[in-house]
Every structure is written in C-alpha cells, then in structure tokens.
Amino acid sequence: MKSILPVAVLIFITSLCNAQIKTGLKDLKEKASDKTGIVSGKSDKTEKVKENASGVPEYDPEDPVYRAYSIVRDELSSTRNIMKPLEWDKNIEGRNDDATRYLAKAKENLVKLQSDPIESKKPYVKDLEQQYNEVEAERKAKYDSYTADQEWEQKIESYYKFAIMGWEMQDKTLEPSYTGYYNMKKEFEATRPEKYNSSYVQKRIADVDNFFQVEVYKIVPELDKDVDKVISEIHAKNVDGDEDYLLNAKGYVKDFEEIIPIITYNRKYLLENKADIDAVQAKLDKEKAILDEYISSGKYDAHVAQFEQALIDAVRLAPKKMSNAGYESMARAGVDEGEVLRVVITSDVWSVKKTDWGFPEYKYLPVDIAVSYKGKCWLAYGQIRKTYEGGGVYGGEFFSYWGLQDEMNCNNVNK
Numbered sequence: 186m187k188s189i190l191p192v193a194v195l196i197f198i199t200s201l202c203n204a205q206i207k208t209g210l211k212d213l214k215e216k217a218s219d220k221t222g223i224v225s226g227k228s229d230k231t232e233k234v235k236e237n238a239s240g241v242p243e244y245d246p247e248d249p250v251y252r253a254y255s256i257v258r259d260e261l262s263s264t265r266n267i268m269k270p271l272e273w274d275k276n277i278e279g280r281n282d283d284a285t286r287y288l289a290k291a292k293e294n295l296v297k298l299q300s301d302p303i304e305s306k307k308p309y310v311k312d313l314e315q316q317y318n319e320v321e322a323e324r325k326a327k328y329d330s331y332t333a334d335q336e337w338e339q340k341i342e343s344y345y346k347f348a349i350m351g352w353e354m355q356d357k358t359l360e361p362s363y364t365g366y367y368n369m370k371k372e373f374e375a376t377r378p379e380k381y382n383s384s385y386v387q388k389r390i391a392d393v394d395n396f397f398q399v400e401v402y403k404i405v406p407e408l409d410k411d412v413d414k415v416i417s418e419i420h421a422k423n424v425d426g427d428e429d430y431l432l433n434a435k436g437y438v439k440d441f442e443e444i445i446p447i448i449t450y451n452r453k454y455l456l457e458n459k460a461d462i463d464a465v466q467a468k469l470d471k472e473k474a475i476l477d478e479y480i481s482s483g484k485y486d487a488h489v490a491q492f493e494q495a496l497i498d499a500v501r502l503a504p505k506k507m508s509n510a511g512y513e514s515m516a517r518a519g520v521d522e523g524e525v526l527r528v529v530i531t532s533d534v535w536s537v538k539k540t541d542w543g544f545p546e547y548k549y550l551p552v553d554i555a556v557s558y559k560g561k562c563w564l565a566y567g568q569i570r571k572t573y574e575g576g577g578v579y580g581g582e583f584f585s586y587w588g589l590q591d592e593m594n595c596n597n598v599n600k
Contacts, residue, residue, distance in 0.1 A: 240307040250304060253294040257313050260291035264320050268327060281328045288321055334380040337373050344369070345389045348396035362454035363397045401455040408448055409465045415440045416472050432492055434476045434485045441473045500564050500593035501600055502553040503531040512569045512582065516552050519567060519584035523558030526598050530569070545573040552584075555598040562595040 242251040264287045267273060267280045295313055298304045343359055344366050346352040354361040359369060370390065374381045381387075419430040419437050430437055448469070452462045479485050507530040517525045535548040549568040556563045566587040571579035 241309045250298070250301070253297045254309070254313075256294040257291045257298070257317070260287045260294075261313075261316050261320050263287050264291070264324065268320075268324060273327065277328070277331045281324065281331075284324045288317070288324065291317055334377055337377050337380060338386065340369055340373065341386055341389045341393070344393045348393045348400075360454075363401075363457050366393060366397060397455065397457070401451065402458070402461070404447075404451055405456075405461045405465065408444060408451075408462070409468075411444055412441075412465055412469045412472075415444075416468070419472060419476070430476060430479070431485075431488050434480050438473065438476050438480070441469055441476075444469065497592050498594045498597065500591045501597055502527065502529045502555055502564065503551075505529045506531055507533040507550065512550065512552075512584075515569065515582065515584045516554060516567055519586045520554060520556060520565065521586065522589070523556040523563070525554060526557055526562065527555040529553045535571075547572045548579055549585075555593070556589060557595070558589060562593050562598060563589040564591045564593050565589050 242248065242254045245251045264284045267283055267287075273280050295310075295317055298310045298313070304310055340356065340359060343354055343356045347354050347361050348366075359365055373386075415437055419428065421429045423429055423432070448462060448466050452459055452466070456462050509530060512530055513528040516528045529552065531551045531553050535550060537548050538546045540546050548571045552567045552569060554565040554567060556565045568585045568587075569582050570585050571582055574580050
C-alpha cells in the first residue's frame with residue numbers, strides 16, 4: 186500500500202497540469218481569433234474565420250467570409266473557361282452574356298470582402314481584385330473585338346446589298362459609290378485585317394469588286410443606244426421633208442433630260458473609268474445644244490405656229506350632198522355651244538350602223554357644221570339619225586351632236 190499512494194498522487198498532479206495547459210492554449214486561440222474581424226451582416230453570435238498561413242479562408246461552408254471568397258474564385262474560373270476560344274466562338278453573344286452575369290456575381294461578393302475592415306487588408310483580396318480586373322478586361326477586349334468585326338462586316342454587307350441586290354444603302358455613313366466602297370475596303374483591311382481576310386468577307390468583296398469593275402460598265406452601251414435612238418428621230422424627215430425636231434424639239438429635249446440624270450449618276454458614283462460614258466455625254470450634249478438654241482431663239486415657236494396655222498387653214502366642211510331645210514334646222518338646234526355659221530349634209534345616202542352581231546341599230550346622214558365659238562371658228566360633226574325599231578321599220582329622224590372637232594379659218598367657212 187505504501188508504494189501505490191505516491192504513484193496515484195503523481196498521476197493526479199500530471200492530469201491537473203495538462204488541463205491547465207489546454208485551458209491556456211484555448212484562451213490564446215480565442216484571443217487570436219477575436220482579432221480576425223467579422224464580415225458585415227453576421228448574426229450577433231461571433232463567427233471565427235479559419236484561414237491558412239497565406240490568409241486565404243479555409244473551407245467552411247458556414248462561414249460568410251469563405252462563402253464570399255469561394256463565389257468570387259469560382260465565378261472567375263467559370264468566366265475564364267467560357268472565354269476559351271473553342272467555347273467562346275460557339276456563340277459569342279451568348280457567352281458574353283454568361284460572362285457578364287458571372288462577373289457581376291463575382292463583383293458582388295468581392296465587394297463584401299473589400300468592405301470588411303479585416304479581410305480587405307489581406308493579400309488574397311488584393312489578388313482577387315487583380316484577377317477580376319484582368320478577366321473583365323479580357324472579356325471586354327474580346328467582345329469589343331467581336332462588335333468591331335460585326336460593324337465592319339455590316340459595312341461590306343451594306344455594299345453587297347446595294348451592288349448585288351439593288352437595295353438602298355441603309356448605313357447613311359457610307360457613300361453608295363465606287364470611291365466610298367474603295368475607301369471603306371482600304372480602312373477595313375487596315376483596321377481589322379483578320380476579319381477582312383476571312384472567307385466570308387472575301388466572298389462579299391469579290392462580288393462587290395465585280396460589280397464596280399465589270400457590271401456597272403454594261404449600262405454604257407445601253408445609254409449610247411438610247412442617245413442614238415433620240416438623235417435618229419430628231420433628224421428623221423417628216424412627210425413635208427423637214428427634220429422632225431423642227432416641230433418636236435421640246436419633246437426631244439425631254440427625251441434627253443430623262444437620259445442625262447442616269448448618265449450623271451453612273452458617271453459620278455459607279456464608273457471609275459469615265460472614257461466611254463464621257464463619249465456618250467458629249468454626243469448627247471452636241472445634239473441638245475442644237476435643240477436648246479433652236480428653242481431659245483424663237484425659231485421653234487415660229488415654226489410650230491406656222492405649221493399649226495397651215496393645219497387650221499386646211500380644215501374645210503365636206504362638200505354638200507343633200508339639201509333638206511328640216512334636217513339643217515334640226516342640226517342648228519342641236520348645237521349647244523357657240524353660233525352656227527353653216528350646216529352641210531355630206532351624204533345623200535342613208536348609212537346603216539349595225540351591232541357587233543350584224544343587226545341594224547340606226548340609219549344616219551353625216552352632217553358638217555361650222556361654229557363660231559369664243560372668237561374662233563370650228564368644224565363640228567353630227568348625224569341625222571333614225572333608230573331601228575325592228576321588222577325593217579325605223580323611227581323618226583333626230584339629230585345626234587358630236588361637238589367641236591377642229592379649229593378652222595373663219596375665211597374658209599363657205600369654201
């Protein structure tokens with residue numbers, strides 16, 4: 186018994202010492218933990234932040250600091266993954282939307298760490314800030330490059346639709362001309378060489394180049410033919426042996442004026458080589474100058490007046506073929522304008538007007554009438570008629586008036 190007691194006492198003393206040592210270590214650990222700080226928004230119960238030697242929070246899904254850190258880390262990683270070429274190029278606009286959403290979530294949680302007075306001073310937060318800025322800058326650069334490519338692609342697309350499909354140029358910053366196209370193409374190649382040399386863009390460029398270098402010149406022979414046609418008509422001889430332009434100069438000027446804007450437009454905007462179109466323009470200008478001088482000198486008006494007077498002088502009532510005071514009186518009464526100067530029944534045989542099926546419709550005698558109206562004399566026409574009533578019977582006579590037809594010289598009324 187004497188040998189056992191000292192051993193028991195020794196064990197008790199050793200246990201007491203170990204307990205005191207553990208209590209002291211626990212107190213030291215709690216004091217150190219109190220210095221790590223609290224993320225805003227925690228509950229009243231103090232939460233201890235676990236961290237490794239570098240200050241990065243250790244895994245603890247219940248700890249708000251770790252949760253904020255892990256979200257920032259994971260969202261940045263996800264963003265990097267979808268910005269890899271094989272993934273990004275599948276759907277650039279869609280991937281950019283995803284990246285923007287991931288980075289917004291990363292930013293939200295990064296702000297939580299930056300707002301904590303203790304965490305914000307730790308190196309890992311500064312590292313996350315740098316990573317976020319680098320990833321966002323990369324996203325923006327990639328998407329800006331894409332949108333720049335799209336803008337230039339739309340420019341070449343506008344020229345393609347203008348040249349190949351005949352559409353109006355929708356982009357009003359672009360000039361619908363060969364100079365506008367060549368300037369755009371040069372700037373495109375200098376600014377976005379990789380996009381410029383892509384197969385799609387090069388296909389479009391080949392088509393538009395062909396338009397401005399080949400297709401636009403096909404209109405020149407057509408315009409030349411149109412000008413030659415007008416010129417041949419100008420100098421064609423009429424029944425009197427006069428060139429046709431003497432009476433129709435203003436009409437031919439209008440014909441030229443329809444062609445001139447087409448020549449002007451093509452020369453200014455579409456044709457880089459102007460030699461052939463200038464030859465057509467010169468041919469037109471020469472003939473139009475003759476017409477313009479003829480009209481402006483007054484010769485045209487004088488010649489037309491002379492011609493028109495000759496036509497008036499040539500108008501006569503047809504020879505009289507029948508005398509019938511009743512019919513003549515009926516014709517005078519039927520004229521509803523001006524003063525009747527003379528009535529002539531120009532046939533002594535009744536003609537029969539038939540329907541399309543060959544049935545009689547009415548009989549008639551043609552009548553010429555000279556009428557004075559508003560200071561001029563006119564040849565008017567009418568008919569004495571009998572309407573067919575069936576069975577070979579026609580009704581009574583009546584006058585059908587056709588109205589004033591041609592101006593005539595009053596001196597020729599009785600000729």
